[in-house]
Amino acid sequence: MDRSCYVPAQMAQSVYILAGEHSGDAHAAGLLAALREQIPDLVILGAGGPLMKKLAGPAFNDWVEDAAMMGLWEVLKNYGWFRKQFAAMLAEISKAKPSLLLLVDYPGYNLRFAKAARKVFPDIPIIYYISPQVWAWNRGRIPHMAALLDEMLCLFPFEQGIFSAAGLKTTHVGHPLVDELESARIFVERENDLVGLFPGSREREVARLFPDMLRSAKLLLQEGRRLRFEAPAASSALFELMKSLVHSAGMADHVQVTVGDSHGLMQRAWCGVIASGTATLEAAYFGMPYCLVYRVAWPTYCIGRLLVRIKYIGLVNILADRQVVRELIQGEAEPGQINQELHMLLDHEQYRKTMIDSLLATAAQLGGRGAHRRAAAAVAKWLEGT
Secondary structure (H helix, E strand, O other): OOOOOOOOOOOOOEEEEEEOOHHHHHHHHHHHHHHHHHOOOOEEEEEEOHHHHHHHOOOOEEOHHHHOOOOHHHHHHOHHHHHHHHHHHHHHHHHHOOOEEEEEOOHHHHHHHHHHHHHHOOOOOEEEEOOOOHHHHOHHHHHHHHHHOOEEEEOOHHHHHHHHOOOOOEEEOOOOHHHHHHHOOOOOOOEEEEEEEEOOOOHHHHHHHHHHHHHHHHHHHHOOOOOEEEEEEOOHHHHHHHHHHHHHOOOOOOEEEEEOOHHHHHHHEEEEEEEOOHHHHHHHHHOOOEEEEEOOOHHHHHHHHHHOOOOOOOHHHHHHOOOOOOEEEHHHOOHHHHHHHHHHHHHOHHHHHHHHHHHHHHHHHHOOOOHHHHHHHHHHHHHOOO
């Protein structure tokens, strides 16, 4: 069925959008702001976070604090609440008859919602922004997604071929992170005695990884090296936890903990240690060489190894399809091996230069500035029936 010329009975130029996490709220708000520039009278409905609500108006459902739950157990405990939200959203679409449904990330919920919406509202186009990483954990779902969705807007270039091969119209719009990082660029000289420690943005992650980062730093100092260490905390609560861990390790005179400014540190530090996640991509963009550390509970890791079908866990290595940075996973994420890799980054100039060149080349695949505008232009084509 050709849904590109679908015109709702009650309201033209309207979008029903769903995002369920803070990152999705930020990305969706960027897209919606760009879309409003192209279609000033656009009506925005749906659910998301505070940034989206500012654009949409008071009737918009800001649910992200409740919806952004981590872990299977939390979701199961709140299954009744999610089921109620699910039904209410379908009812809202039935009443409003929007021009299209725009789903942003949050695959556990949004892919189920796409299936229900396609069944109940077969004529409404469904667009997905920020493709789920099913290429990593369940490629068998891709053909089913192709049957449900009308277009996928993806961030990474390799994703376009994967989804297009299944018959799903796919547009590579680039990564919205580029705009944020460019606005944070400060053009400073790197400090050859400064090492950045980036233990993650979640309490469990910090508690699990930061102590071993500190032990590694202590090993370097015990060798007589004159080094300084900085560690940016993602929040005030994590700042207090990290300060406590620094004091417990006897490193208060050598490790400065700050709140925020991770992007500044990535441009000043000579090298670093980073918990697996978006920060590894950010560091690559700024050309800071580093090693990646990753550790979770062993049952979680074992289950993950059964499901994940990719060679690497680091986004930079996945993009490059080779090892650009060393990944220290589970038992390898310990002070001795972290120390060994920092030695390479501090003492071996060719090793360091090769990594920096590879990081910058890989980060270039994220595209230029304007990802939200490109995504908005793709959505606008559906709204304008072209």
